[in-house]
Amino acid sequence: xxxxxxxxxxxxxxxxxxxxxxxxxxxxxxxxxxxxxxxxxxxxxxxxxxxxxxxxxxxxxxxxxxxxxxxxxxxxxxxxxxxxxxxxxxxxxxxxxxxxxxxxxxxxxxxxxxxxxxxxxxxxxxxxxxxxxxxxxxxxxxxxxxxxxxxxxxxxxxxxxxxxxxxxxxxxxxxxxxxxxxxxxxxxxxxxxxxxxxxxxxxxxxxxxxxxxxxxxxxxxxxxxxxxxxxxxxxxxxxxxxxxxxxxxxxxxxxxxxxxxxxxxxxxxxxxxxxxxxxxxxxxxxxxxxxxxxxxxxxxxxxxxxxxxxxxxxxxxxxxxxxxxxxxxxxxxxxxxxxxxxxxxxxxxxxxxxxxxxxxxxxxxxxxxxxxxxxxxxxxxxxxxxxxxxxxxxxxxxxxxxxxxxxxxxxxxxxxxxxxxxxxxxxxxxxxxxxxxxxxxxxxxxxxxxxxxxxxxxxxxxxxxxxxxxxxxxxxxxxxxxxxxxxxxxxxxxxxxxxxxxxxxxxxxxxxxxxxxxxxxxxxxxxxxxxxxxxxxxxxxxxxxxxxxxxxxxxxxxxxxxxxxxxxxxxxxxxxxxxxxxxxxxxxxxxxxxxxxxxxxxxxxxxxxxxxxxxxxxxxxxxxxxxxxxxxxxxxxxxxxxxxxxxxxxxxxxxxxxxxxxxxxxxxxxxxxx
Numbered sequence: 001x002x003x004x005x006x007x008x009x010x011x012x013x014x015x016x017x018x019x020x021x022x023x024x025x026x027x028x029x030x031x032x033x034x035x036x037x038x039x040x041x042x043x044x045x046x047x048x049x050x051x052x053x054x055x056x057x058x059x060x061x062x063x064x065x066x067x068x069x070x071x072x073x074x075x076x077x078x079x080x081x082x083x084x085x086x087x088x089x090x091x092x093x094x095x096x097x098x099x100x101x102x103x104x105x106x107x108x109x110x111x112x113x114x115x116x117x118x119x120x121x122x123x124x125x126x127x128x129x130x131x132x133x134x135x136x137x138x139x140x141x142x143x144x145x146x147x148x149x150x151x152x153x154x155x156x157x158x159x160x161x162x163x164x165x166x167x168x169x170x171x172x173x174x175x176x177x178x179x180x181x182x183x184x185x186x187x188x189x190x191x192x193x194x195x196x197x198x199x200x201x202x203x204x205x206x207x208x209x210x211x212x213x214x215x216x217x218x219x220x221x222x223x224x225x226x227x228x229x230x231x232x233x234x235x236x237x238x239x240x241x242x243x244x245x246x247x248x249x250x251x252x253x254x255x256x257x258x259x260x261x262x263x264x265x266x267x268x269x270x271x272x273x274x275x276x277x278x279x280x281x282x283x284x285x286x287x288x289x290x291x292x293x294x295x296x297x298x299x300x301x302x303x304x305x306x307x308x309x310x311x312x313x314x315x316x317x318x319x320x321x322x323x324x325x326x327x328x329x330x331x332x333x334x335x336x337x338x339x340x341x342x343x344x345x346x347x348x349x350x351x352x353x354x355x356x357x358x359x360x361x362x363x364x365x366x367x368x369x370x371x372x373x374x375x376x377x378x379x380x381x382x383x384x385x386x387x388x389x390x391x392x393x394x395x396x397x398x399x400x401x402x403x404x405x406x407x408x409x410x411x412x413x414x415x416x417x418x419x420x421x422x423x424x425x426x427x428x429x430x431x432x433x434x435x436x437x438x439x440x441x442x443x444x445x446x447x448x449x450x451x452x453x454x455x456x457x458x459x460x461x462x463x464x465x466x467x468x469x470x471x472x473x474x475x476x477x478x479x480x481x482x483x484x485x486x487x488x489x490x491x492x493x494x495x496x497x498x499x500x501x502x503x504x505x506x507x508x509x510x511x512x513x514x515x516x517x518x519x520x521x522x523x524x525x526x527x528x529x530x531x532x533x534x535x536x537x538x539x540x541x542x543x544x545x546x547x548x549x550x551x552x553x554x555x556x557x558x559x560x561x562x563x564x565x566x567x568x569x570x571x572x573x574x575x576x577x578x579x580x581x582x583x584x585x586x587x588x589x590x591x592x593x594x595x596x597x598x599x600x601x602x603x604x605x606x607x608x609x610x611x612x613x614x615x616x617x618x619x620x621x622x623x624x625x626x627x628x629x630x631x632x633x634x635x636x637x638x639x640x641x642x643x644x645x646x647x648x649x650x651x652x653x654x655x656x657x658x659x660x661x662x663x664x665x666x667x668x669x670x671x672x673x674x
Contacts, residue, residue, distance in 0.1 A: 083128055086232030090472070093511045094464040094481070096491040097473060099148035100127065100411050101239065101461050102255050102298060102337060102403035107153040107217050108241075109199055111407040112161035113192055114423030118409035120151040120224035126410040128234055135423035140410040143417070143544055144489060148235035148463075148473050151221055151409075152255045155240045155267035157199055157209065159217025170210050177208075201271045215266055222263040229261075231469045240267045242295065244274045249366035250306040251299045252276055254330070255403075256283070259292040259474040275313050277322075280329045294477065298334035298405065301342040302364035305374030308396060310383060318387065323395035332477060335377050335484045335661060336402040336459035338412070338421045339364065339451075343627075343661060345372040348379050352554075352567050354629065358486070358656065360454040367451070381664065382556045382563035385621045388668075389558050399480025399522045399663030400625070402459025402487075411460075413487035414545070415656070416596070418457045418636035426452045434637035434652070435644045453652060457636055458486040462660070464493070464520065480522025480663045489542040490660040494521040494626045496536075496667075498529040504536040504610040521625070521663040527618050528670035535611045535665070537570060539628040545658060546630040547603025549573050550584045553611060557622035567627075570609035573602065589631040591655050596634035596642060603631040619669050626662040633658070 103123050104111045115135030118126075126132045129145035153159075163169040164177035165184075171177050176195060183191035197203050218240070225236040237257050244252040254276065256267065268282040279295065286293055300307035312322050335342050340360030349355040363370045373379065377400070384396030404411030405421065412419045420426040429435035433453035436446045447453075462483040463476035476482060483492045493511065497518020504510050514536055519525055525533045541548045551571040557564055569577045572584030589602045607628065632655040634642075641648035648654060 083228070083230040083234050085230050088232040088467050088469055090466040092466065093515070094466055094476075095468075097147035097235075097463050097465055097468055097476075098485075098489055099146050099150075099235070099461045099463070099473075100403050100406075101148075101150045101152065101237070101257060101296060101401065102241070102334060102405045103127075103149060103151050103409060103411070104153055104241075104405070104407040105151055105409045106162055107159045107221065108407065109154060109157045109161050111153075111409075111423065114407055114425050116408055116423045120153075120221050120409075121228065123151050123409040124149060124224065124228040124234075124236060132410055134408055134410070134419060134427065136427045138419070138427070140408065140412075140419060142410070143414060146234075146460075147468050148237070148461075150237040150239035150255070150257055151225065152239045152241045152257075153217075153221060154243050155218075155256075155269035156201075156243055156271055158214045158240070158267065158269075159220075160209065160213060162217075163210070163213045169213065171208060171213065174208055201274075209271075211266065218263065218267060226261050229470065231467075233468065235468050235470055235473050237470065237474070238263050242267070242269060242276075242279055244270045244276060244279075245364075246274075246304070246306050248304065249363040249368060250304040251302040251364040251370075252297075252306060253299060253364070254279065254295040254297050255334070256293060256295050257474075257477070259470060261470075262291065264289075264291065277313055277325075280325050283329045284325070292474070294332065295330050296332045296334050296401065296403075297330060298337060298403070299339050299342065299360075299364050300333065300375050300377065300380075301340050301345075301360050302362065302370050303375050304363055304368075304370045305372075308374050308376075308380035308383065310387070318393065318395055320391075320393045323387075323393040326395045327397055331398055331480055332401050332482060333377060333380075333398045334403050334459070334461075335400045336486050337405040338455045338458060339405060340454055340456070341458065341486070342376050344376050344378040347372045348376055349565060352565075354567075354627070354657070354659075357659070358454070358456050358458065360451065362451050362454070378554070378556065378565065381623050382558075382565065385556065385558050385623065386561075386563055389561075389621055397666065399477075399482045400484045400661050401461035401463075401477075401482050402484035403461050404459065411487075412457050413460060415457050415487075415633060415636045415658075416639050418639070420452060420455060422452075426455075429640035429644055432637075432640075434640035434649060435646055447649060453637065453649075456486070456656070460485045460487055460489070462490075462492070481520050482522065483660055483662045485660040486658045488545045488630060488658040488660070490548075490628055490630070490658070491538075491540040492626055492628055492660045492662045493538045494535070494624075494662040494665060495519065496523075496525045496533050496624065496665045498525070498531045498533050500534050500536055500610065502610070505608040510536065510538070519665065521665055524666045524668055526668055526670060532612065532616050532618060533667060535609075535613075535624060537607075537609045537611065537626045537662075539571075539607045539626070539660065541603070541605045541630070542658075543605075546598060546633050547573070547600055547605060548607050549587055549589060549603055549629050549631045549657065551607040551609060552627045552629070553609075553624055554627055555613065555615075555622060555624050557617075557620045559617070559620055566615070568611070568613075570611045571607040573604045573607070573631075587631075591632050591634060593634070593638060593648070593654055594642070596639060598631060598633055600631065621669060622667040623664040624667070625664040626660075628660045630658040632656065 127146040179191035380396040384394040388394040433448040465472040465476040495514035574587035
């Protein structure tokens with residue numbers, strides 16, 4: 001077992017919400033007690049956490065068995081939308097299913113502070129298409145129902161804030177609870193700020209945390225998932241967020257997703273250890289106890305280089321044991337969500353014209369800059385290839401999904417219907433920095449300067465599964481036959497093989513041929529064959545948003561001991577790829593920034609390509625993944641400005657191109673004998 005722990009700083013952000021303490025004090029509550037704020041922010045001491053696994057190695061965990069009628073995929077269930085089980089038919093060629101594996105409700109400390117009162121049942125009702133209430137009172141409804149979802153409230157202080165308002169709870173009379181309730185009436189922010197050391201684990205003796213409340217809340221979340229699971233119609237997973245941070249706000253958050261219908265007595269949280277390696281130890285112990293599970297890192301863009309390092313948490317070089325344990329427990333990464341996209345960065349991919357997409361340049365919950373190296377997916381893939389070539393190990397062979405990270409119990413997936421993430425804190429355009437403040441800030445700024453302006457209406461997880469059941473959706477997650485979108489229901493498929501038929505783009509059985517003669521995304525294609533591999537990529541538009549403009553294959557490889565990357569356009573909405581530039585011709589897509597009107601006839605509903613790498617070298621390790629781009633449309637901030645009747649903010653992108661990414665296919669050359 002790894003025994004390292006992480007030093008934690010004073011002044012942590014609120015439970016991974018992306019809202020810093022200073023931002024909360026500026027936006028949520030009037031400034032009434034600056035001295036209290038400064039005292040809490042500056043004097044909370046850091047210390048080394050005691051590890052749960054080290055201290056309680058002999059403790060036998062109390063098993064939790066769900067009631068018989070909550071079995072995952074066997075019994076009919078009915079949630080708030082009246083969803084019952086459908087007859088489950090399995091498609092061997094698999095179907096595209098869309099979901100959200102990162103949803104917060106009232107049981108997350110920060111969401112409750114933001115005014116969210118929606119329950120897990122409400123979150124699932126929203127995903128199924130029902131209307132639910134935002135903290136502001138407005139109604140939220142998704143444009144198209146999802147196929148699967150997991151409520152992933154913060155494990156730290158799970159359910160403690162609602163309990164402070166419950167006269168029957170054990171913490172109702174605690175002085176801190178009294179301060180919190182009074183603050184809700186008077187809007188005195190100092191009470192909320194005084195609680196931050198508890199949330200961060202920076203109190204010497206915590207007499208506020210009641211693990212029975214956490215246990216009961218955790219049970220309610222799990223039981224809600226089980227009663228809303230409707231095999232064949234709507235899949236739910238029991239889950240929670242592990243919200244770890246480094247000493248200077250380096251984001252190391254993961255969502256933990258359980259496959260089945262039972263759950264451990266308590267989730268493993270940052271109060272047990274801020275070291276993700278200890279989370280993996282706990283996950284391995286859960287697996288040994290019969291509970292299959294996986295973790296999904298998110299917001300690597302705000303990790304300041306800590307998410308995809310070349311060492312473990314104590315600075316030792318990554319070894320085979322680390323790589324195997326990480327991949328066993330973290331087969332996926334959330335590449336896009338409301339707090340920005342983590343595919344790549346212009347600094348890391350200067351020759352990628354589309355790299356500057358929804359970049360969040362700061363850390364999660366703090367205005368400090370987040371360094372790009374070590375924080376983005378594509379570079380992690382490249383570094384993993386290099387490690388594999390040099391040492392035969394690769395800790396970064398993960399697939400991709402998107403999810404929302406909503407703290408409203410409801411994801412905002414459309415740019416023209418955007419309600420952001422943090423309840424009362426950013427429901428108004430001026431709060432999220434897209435519209436001028438009514439009066440200038442103390443420093444003279446005409447706009448809010450918090451990180452909300454970098455956020456967006458993203459993202460969504462896609463899987464290719466035989467059926468919409470826990471077993472099949474989870475199996476797709478495990479084998480990495482997954483894709484990510486920024487909120488559109490774009491479908492993406494990707495195959496590679498040495499004997500894919502030459503007529504893949506025209507044959508009606510292309511999918512069957514792909515499985516029979518190759519491998520899907522998330523897999524390996526090996527060298528050593530007489531022919532080089534070819535690739536089949538396919539994408540289909542979301543009929544409710546913009547048509548498709550182009551499809552690309554992104555390649556990364558190792559040559560002469562160095563990593564390299566290149567973007568190839570492989571299918572175009574108009575014309576064919578220019579061999580001189582490797583790019584599609586301009587398809588004439590435009591956006592009227594005065595009205596946000598678009599000329600959708602310039603795009604297409606479907607793109608296909610059977611592609612051969614023109615620079616293929618059978619001796620070089622490589623990865624390939626697909627990126628699909630829609631025609632451009634107005635960004636949410638432009639919509640805000642138009643609706644408010646004010647000029648748009650010039651330092652924000654006026655438009656964006658919704659997109660999707662496949663998981664990679666890795667090429668591995670066969671080692672020469674002797």
